[in-house]
Amino acid sequence: MKSSRAYLNRIFEFVIEKAIFLAGILSIVFVFLIFLFLIKEGFSLFRTYSIFSFLFGTKWYPISSPPQFGIVPLLLGSVAVTLGAILIAVPLGIGSAIYIAEIAPRWLREILKATVEFLAAIPSIVLGFIGLVTLAPLVKKLFHLPTGLTALSGSIMLAFMAMPTIVSMMEDAFTAVPKSYREGALALGATRWEMIRRVLLPASASGMLAAIMLGIGRVIGETMAVLMITGNAARIPTGLTQPVRTMTATIAAEMGEAVQGGNHYFALFAIGIVLFIITFLINVTASFLVRSQRK
Amino acid sequence: MIRLNPKMTEKIVFFLLLVATLVIVIPVMLITVMILTNGAGTLSWEFLTQPPRLGMRAGGIFPAIVGTVYLVFGTLCFALPVGILAAVYLSEYARDNWLTRLIDIAIINLAGVPSVVYGLFGLGLFVSFLNFGTSIIAGSLTLTIMSLPVIITASREALNSIPQSFREASLALGATRWQTVRRVVLPNALPGIMTGTILALSRAAGETAPILFTVAAFYLPSLPTSIFDQCMALPYHLYVISTQVPNIKPGIQYGTALVLISMVLVMNVVAVLIRTHFRKRKLW
Numbered sequence: 088m089k090s091s092r093a094y095l096n097r098i099f100e101f102v103i104e105k106a107i108f109l110a111g112i113l114s115i116v117f118v119f120l121i122f123l124f125l126i127k128e129g130f131s132l133f134r135t136y137s138i139f140s141f142l143f144g145t146k147w148y149p150i151s152s153p154p155q156f157g158i159v160p161l162l163l164g165s166v167a168v169t170l171g172a173i174l175i176a177v178p179l180g181i182g183s184a185i186y187i188a189e190i191a192p193r194w195l196r197e198i199l200k201a202t203v204e205f206l207a208a209i210p211s212i213v214l215g216f217i218g219l220v221t222l223a224p225l226v227k228k229l230f231h232l233p234t235g236l237t238a239l240s241g242s243i244m245l246a247f248m249a250m251p252t253i254v255s256m257m258e259d260a261f262t263a264v265p266k267s268y269r270e271g272a273l274a275l276g277a278t279r280w281e282m283i284r285r286v287l288l289p290a291s292a293s294g295m296l297a298a299i300m301l302g303i304g305r306v307i308g309e310t311m312a313v314l315m316i317t318g319n320a321a322r323i324p325t326g327l328t329q330p331v332r333t334m335t336a337t338i339a340a341e342m343g344e345a346v347q348g349g350n351h352y353f354a355l356f357a358i359g360i361v362l363f364i365i366t367f368l369i370n371v372t373a374s375f376l377v378r379s380q381r382k
Numbered sequence: 383m384i385r386l387n388p389k390m391t392e393k394i395v396f397f398l399l400l401v402a403t404l405v406i407v408i409p410v411m412l413i414t415v416m417i418l419t420n421g422a423g424t425l426s427w428e429f430l431t432q433p434p435r436l437g438m439r440a441g442g443i444f445p446a447i448v449g450t451v452y453l454v455f456g457t458l459c460f461a462l463p464v465g466i467l468a469a470v471y472l473s474e475y476a477r478d479n480w481l482t483r484l485i486d487i488a489i490i491n492l493a494g495v496p497s498v499v500y501g502l503f504g505l506g507l508f509v510s511f512l513n514f515g516t517s518i519i520a521g522s523l524t525l526t527i528m529s530l531p532v533i534i535t536a537s538r539e540a541l542n543s544i545p546q547s548f549r550e551a552s553l554a555l556g557a558t559r560w561q562t563v564r565r566v567v568l569p570n571a572l573p574g575i576m577t578g579t580i581l582a583l584s585r586a587a588g589e590t591a592p593i594l595f596t597v598a599a600f601y602l603p604s605l606p607t608s609i610f611d612q613c614m615a616l617p618y619h620l621y622v623i624s625t626q627v628p629n630i631k632p633g634i635q636y637g638t639a640l641v642l643i644s645m646v647l648v649m650n651v652v653a654v655l656i657r658t659h660f661r662k663r664k665l666w
Contacts, residue, residue, distance in 0.1 A: 100560045104475070110464050111471025112481070114488040114534065117527050121495065124506035182402030190396055191403075199407060206410045208650050210588025212617040213639045216624045217413050220632070250406050280392035301494070308496025310591040311617075315625055335498045335591075342501075342595050347510065359502040363495065370494035371487065 122363060129360045132156065132353035141357060147321040147332075149341060149351045156354040158361065160323045164238070164331035165307055167324045168317060171242025172249060172306045177299055179246070180253035184298075188258045189283055207251035215312030218244045223316055230328055236318030239327040244312050249302040256301055260294025261287060263380060297376035304369040308362065310335040334358045417639050424637030433603035438623055439630050443638055448605055449518075449613030450645070453597065454587050456522025456609070457529055462579055464526070465533030466568075469575070472534070473541035474563050493531035497591040500528045504596040519609040521597025528592055529582040536578020540571040573660035577653045584649035588642060590617040600626075616642040 132141065136156060144157020187199045222243060227235030264287055272282040288295070318330025319340060332340075338355045345351040386394070428442055435441035476482045504524030514520040544567050552562040568575075590598075598618035606613040620638045623630055 100558055103560055107467045107471045107475060110467030111476065111485060113464060113468055114485055114492055114530065117530070118488045118491055120507065121499070121503045121527075124503050124511070125499070128502075128506050179402050179405055182399045183406050186396075186399040186403045190399060199403060202407045202410050205414075205647075205650075206406075208584065208588075208646055209410075209413070210590070210617055210642060210646060212588065212590045212620050213417070213643055214413070216620060216635060216639055217416065219624060221416075247406070247409065254406075278388045278392045280395050281388060304494050308494070308498070310496065310498040311621060315621070335496055338498050338502065339591055339594055342505070356502055356506070359499050362499055366494045366496055366499075367491055370491050374487070374490045 122360075125356055125360045125363055128353055128356035130353075130357070132350055132357050136350060136354075141354070145323060147337070149345075149354065154350060156350070156357075158334070158358060160321050161332055161334045161337050161358065162361070163323055164317070164321070165333040165335070167238045167327060167331055168241040168245060168313065168333055169303060169306050171238060171327050172245035173299070173303060175242060175246035176249045176253060176302055176306075180250055180257065180298070180302065181295065183250075184254045184257035184261070185283060187254065188261045189279070189287070203251050203254050206247075207255075211248060211309060211312045214244065214248060215315040218312060218316045226328075232328055234318060234330060236316060236330055237328050238317055238324055238331040241313050241317035241331070241333075242327065244316055245306045245309055248309060248312065249305045252305050253298045253302040256298030257291075257295050260291040260298060260380060263294060264290045291380065293376045293380040297373040297380075300369050300373040300376070304366050304373070307369075308335060308366055310339050314339050334362055338362075417636055417643060420632065421636035421638075421640030424633040425640065429637055430641070434601065434619075438601060438619075438627050439634070443616070443619060443641065445603060445605060446614040446616045446619040446638070447641065449597075449599075449615040450587055450617070450642075452518055452606065452613060453521050453525060453593065453615060454583050456518055457525040457586050458579070458583060460523060460526040461529045461533055461582065465530055465579065465582075466537055466575060468530070468534045469537030469541055470563055470568070473538050474559070474567065489531045489534055492527070493535075495528075497528065497589055498594075500524055500592040501595050503527070504592060509596055515610060516595070516597055516599075516612050517610045518597055518606055518613055521593045521613075521615075522609075524592045524596045525586040525589065528589065529586050532582035532585070533575075533579050536581070537571070537575040540574025540578070541567060543574065544570050573656050577657045580649050580653040580656070584646045584653070587649065588617055588646050590615075590621055593618060616645070 141156050141158055143159060144155060145159045146155040146157045147160050148155040183199075183203075187196055187203070191199060218240065223235030223240050225235070226232065226237060226240045226243075230239070268286050268290055269282055272286040273279070277285065313333050314336035317333065317336065319332045319336060320330040321332045321337065322329075324331045338358055341351065342355055345355055430442060430447065431444050432442035433445050434443065472482065472485065476485070501524065504520055504527075508514045508520035508523050509516055514523075548566050548570065549562055552566040553559070557565065593615055597612060598615050599612040600622060602612060602614050616638065620635065620642060623638060624635050
């Protein structure tokens with residue numbers, strides 16, 4: 088009796104350990120599956136539409152006849168919005184990360200950190216809605232534009248949304264700098280700012296770069312807020328004050344109308360492949376940078 | 383050029399850094415106040431318990447609330463067991479080899495995949511290939527995969543923080559590896575796991591892009607009756623009424639935003655409370 092129970096236990100343990108192993112490698116399986124399904128649907132486009140025209144075509148007219156699926160305007164739309172967002176987010180992010188991590192008194196630091204964490208928790212659809220009713224009219228008025236739904240509004244919005252990622256990752260990078268570095272600088276008579284500029288910032292440079300890269304990843308992948316606020320004109324942008332359309336917004340806006348199994352449907356998956364590859368490269372590079380600082 | 387002395391430079395720079403911080407923090411506070419003041423007036427028993435009427439220009443948001451609750455619960459059912467087991471593997475079983483490094487890279491990348499790409503994947507795998515159709519189960523599974531990296535990472539940290547001596551004591555008493563995990567390691571790591579899971583779910587509750595093609599219904603006043611039904615969801619409903627419905631009262635939009643943000647916030651607060659509560663009672 089006792090031995091049969093021990094036997095059952097052994098079987099159970101065997102099964103559960105196999106389940107644990109399966110769950111462990113599931114992340115790899117999912118990354119692989121995501122890529123596989125994007126390829127499976129996306130590459131169907133290239134059976135009837137040349138991959139060259141997709142990658143280098145300058146016109147995205149998915150429902151004209153014949154339809155044109157040139158991704159260049161969408162890619163440039165994403166690039167324009169991302170560049171704008173980075174120009175705003177990097178100086179602000181570095182500045183506030185330094186302030187929160189190194190300068191603010193303890194009580195203020197807790198409040199500031201909680202606020203930034205709260206910003207991270209606000210769903211992007213809510214920020215998109217608020218941007219639509221406040222930021223877009225403001226941009227329209229300030230720059231005397233026919234519409235406030237422009238790349239610039241999107242950039243400001245996205246810079247704001249990337250902030251929690253950038254600030255908290257940079258804080259981590261600062262904390263990873265050994266205490267002796269700071270103490271050494273201060274002992275030599277440096278002011279706190281001189282210590283930050285000459286010791287802390289250089290020592291955490293790769294971690295800061297990783298923070299910026301993850302911020303970029305967040306910005307490129309953001310969908311709903313961008314869809315609502317950038318005006319959705321699939322044209323090649325020539326300036327930040329024009330309406331643009333990003334890759335993510337195109338997928339979100341057009342999938343509902345695309346006929347399943349049609350070229351338009353496949354083309355949206357093909358955009359997905361491009362997005363997946365871009366974010367994959369960004370994330371691998373960023374994690375490499377984080378690791379190199381720890382060493 | 384005037385040469386500033388170091389003390390003066392420091393004062394000026396610190397002031398500029400404070401300004402940079404305020405540029406981020408003040409809008410967050412303004413947004414919060416704006417949603418609260420404009421949305422609070424709409425909140426009523428009717429708004430929370432009635433379906434939308436008159437082309438969503440009147441009535442409530444009950445089906446959207448229920449839909450989001452179903453989706454969060456569905457995600458919990460799939461993501462929690464898988465997430466815990468995966469974290470147990472990485473923390474208790476995995477050796478430091480190429481496979482573990484590959485898993486690490488995979489988790490980092492899953493965390494960075496754009497949410498709309500998860501939507502595409504859910505559409506391709508769950509809706510079409512597995513033939514679940516646009517349904518709660520397809521949406522929950524899509525959100526599950528999106529939430530896994532957060533849950534795995536948080537659970538793994540919780541497991542790693544358990545002192546090695548706990549495991550050694552259990553193994554020395556003759557317990558097997560799984561018994562040690564089940565009776566000693568997991569119970570002590572539970573608060574950390576719960577915190578991470580709730581945070582991941584709060585993110586899932588607010589996501590729109592992954593549910594756009596996998597579950598969300600534009601307008602569906604009746605409640606879903608099975609996991610293969612479509613349902614409305616709060617984030618998508620907010621998207622619909624702020625971009626697709628002209629001449630709607632702003633109060634309804636702000637009210638919906640307020641309900642969504644409150645749900646997310648309550649989950650966040652619960653997560654933080656669990657963390658601080660158990661940190662005080664830590665056994666080590």
